[in-house]
Amino acid sequence: MEIQEVPNTKAPIELLLEADPSVEKIQAYLPRSQCFAAMLQGEPVGAYVVQCIAPGVYELMSIAVLPEHQRKGIGSELLKHAVTTVRNMGALRLEVGTGTFGYQLAYYQREGFRVVAIEKDFFLVNYKEPIYENGIQLKDMLRLAMDY
Template sequence: MNIAVSPSHQQRGIGTRLLETVIDKMQESGAKGLEVGTGTFGYQLTFYQRQGFRVDCIDKGFFLKNYPEPIFENGVQHKDMLRLTLEFSGDTSCQRTV
């Protein structure tokens, strides 16, 4: 699912409140964590990192494969997606297998 705040309403804490509500509801439901995906650069990445999300993996070519039109930010094309996780259990060790 995508969530966004209209550019004309950004920088007012709305996105932070939305995300905090999602985090609270997920914790209350018993979830062990939350995963989000975002571009590899830009304000969105730091937004999630401020909330405690940490980079988990890179989905290479995600924006190239899944969007019909290129997405640019500050003159740079988004190609890869970073997957970030917020672990509710406190366990942040890497447990992926290849």
């Protein structure tokens, strides 16, 4: 597997939809972001998108792995790549937003992210359709950060 930057115009939208169910939201943040894809035999099996949101501060906008390639360490490799990439770009902090429960929360905390804020009703206000995980509707978003 090789992780490489891909032009925003070639970002694997269908793959990114695994993490963010809104095509509109993905298309809105892509032009101001950098996209990286995990390639396996010439095909993207995972991807992430980062964006500079303030001097020295980047946000991990999305990170996703195709369902058939999950639980193989690809997501962890992508996250480590994102951490290293933005650090090399001069970041002092990397932020990410996620639901208030589920495997994603533990995934980020295992890599050293810490909760810094809660955005109440984020998923209710920002998504037309309800988003469910394990049969529970997502309502609030946790903001996590890793400082360098």
